[in-house]
Each structure stands twice: as structure tokens, then as C-alpha cells.
Amino acid sequence: MRRIDALAIGVAVFLAGGLLYAGLRVAGLDSFDAGIWSQALFLLGLLGWVSTYLFRVVGGKMTYDRQRDDYETAFLQKRLDEMSPEELEALQAELEQEKQDSANPS
The missing domain is CATH 1.20.890 (cAMP-dependent Protein Kinase, Chain A)
Known part of the structure; x- marks a missing residue:
């Protein structure tokens, strides 16, 4: 992965968080609850992504292997x-x- 790709992914995740927060605000949640829910959803997404990495490591399906x-x-x-x-x-x-x-x- 190139450096520009990593930066683009970071910006995309940042923007997705902002859009999720804005969407929750439009859906009727106050700013505190929208912030909590958007953080919780991003934490679940992060844990899911890390778990796929761990499954590849344990299963020996990494590029190096x-x-x-x-x-x-x-x-x-x-x-x-x-x-x-x-x-x-x-x-x-x-x-x-x-x-x-x-x-x-x-």
C-alpha cells in the first residue's frame, strides 16, 4: 500500500465518521447521544477489521506465509x-x- 492510499483511507474514515454523526443528528439524536453511537459503531467496525487480521495470522494466510x-x-x-x-x-x-x-x- 502506498502512502497516499493510507492517507486517503484515513481521510475517508474521518469523513465517514462525520457523516455518521450528522446522520444520527438528523435522525433526531442529540449531539451527546449521536457522538456516543457513532463512536460505538466505529469501535465495532475497528474490532471487526482487527479480527479479520487475526484470523489471517492464526490461519497462516498472510502474504509472507x-x-x-x-x-x-x-x-x-x-x-x-x-x-x-x-x-x-x-x-x-x-x-x-x-x-x-x-x-x-x-
Whole structure:
């Protein structure tokens, strides 16, 4: 996100708060009650926005997590592509041995 985008979002939120307050005043609330209700609604909106961020963090769906997974996959694929057929066979044999060892723990 660019700096101008962050500023535009801040101005938009500020204006939305003013419009919400004005709308509540037009709806018949006095200035104190309109201020309380507009703050309460913005607090609920803020908590909702933060909760979506926390769900992405806990679920591992952040941009960094995706980039890291993509990098690891590409790195391992490149390593596999560079291996000779003999090295691939040795790796396959080692994996089969590990699979048998884990299936038959003695």
C-alpha cells in the first residue's frame, strides 16, 4: 500500500465518521447521544477489521506465509531438477527405507 492510499483511507474514515454523526443528528439524536453511537459503531467496525487480521495470522494466510511456501516449493523443485538419475534413485531408496522404518517401529 502506498502512502497516499493510507492517507486517503484515513481521510475517508474521518469523513465517514462525520457523516455518521450528522446522520444520527438528523435522525433526531442529540449531539451527546449521536457522538456516543457513532463512536460505538466505529469501535465495532475497528474490532471487526482487527479480527479479520487475526484470523489471517492464526490461519497462516498472510502474504509472507504464501511467499515463503512458494519459495520453498520452487527451491525444492529446482534441487530435484538438478539431481542426476542416480541421485534421484538414491533419494527414493532412502525415502522408502524411512517409510518402512516408520511403519515398523521395533
